[in-house]
Amino acid sequence: MKFQFRLAYYLFGLLLGGVFVMWFLKAKASSRGVEFCxxxxxxxxxxxxxxxxxxxxxxxxxxxxxxxxxxxxxxxxxxxxxxxxxxxxxxxxxxxxxxxxxxxxxxxxxxxxxxxxxxxxxxxxxxx
Missing domain, CATH: 3.30.2310 (YaeB-like fold)
Incomplete structure (x- = not known):
């Protein structure tokens, strides 16, 4: 597999993981009355x-x-x-x-x- 495709897969996975982590932390913080700031x-x-x-x-x-x-x-x-x-x-x-x-x-x-x-x-x- 060419480097360009590996880099694209890596960046897509990193973006998807970052969105998931932000969503998870925001949901966790809002359930406890903590502000995501x-x-x-x-x-x-x-x-x-x-x-x-x-x-x-x-x-x-x-x-x-x-x-x-x-x-x-x-x-x-x-x-x-x-x-x-x-x-x-x-x-x-x-x-x-x-x-x-x-x-x-x-x-x-x-x-x-x-x-x-x-x-x-x-x-x-x-x-x-």
Whole structure:
């Protein structure tokens, strides 16, 4: 058998085995209430959700305007996307993260958070 065909069979088997292992581990984790979180976006959002949240005055002002709620912030911290080009920069003895999410009215928002070692500061919320 030629090398090309052996390589193709090997890569196909490797792909099939990888899909099976991922499916098995995800099913095992979900049955125990464990989150399958190995990608960078998921890890950052999980870290931000796990710490105590403090709200800055700019963010309080946006929350008081009633166009965004804390439920929208929580959903963005679960299902949002981290903008890594503008995030993970040192900022006020922590690291800044920009999270793109949506409100309950399906409006795009950008959340700016500062991640410290023991807390997270919700700095500002902006409409896109």
């Amino acid at each position: 190995y990608l960078p976006n998921c890890r950052v959002l999980k870290d931000l959700r796990s710490k105590s949240l403090e709200i800055d005055s700019l963010a309080k002002q946006s929350l008081n305007e009633k166009w965004v709620t804390m439920e929208d912030i929580k959903n963005s911290l679960t299902y949002g996307d981290v903008d890594f080009e503008k995030s993970n920069e040192p900022y006020r003895k922590g690291k800044i993260y920009l999270i793109e999410g949506k409100t309950s009215k399906n409006e795009d928002i950008t959340i700016t958070m500062v991640n410290y070692t023991n807390k997270v500061l919700l700095e500002k919320i902006e409409k896109k």
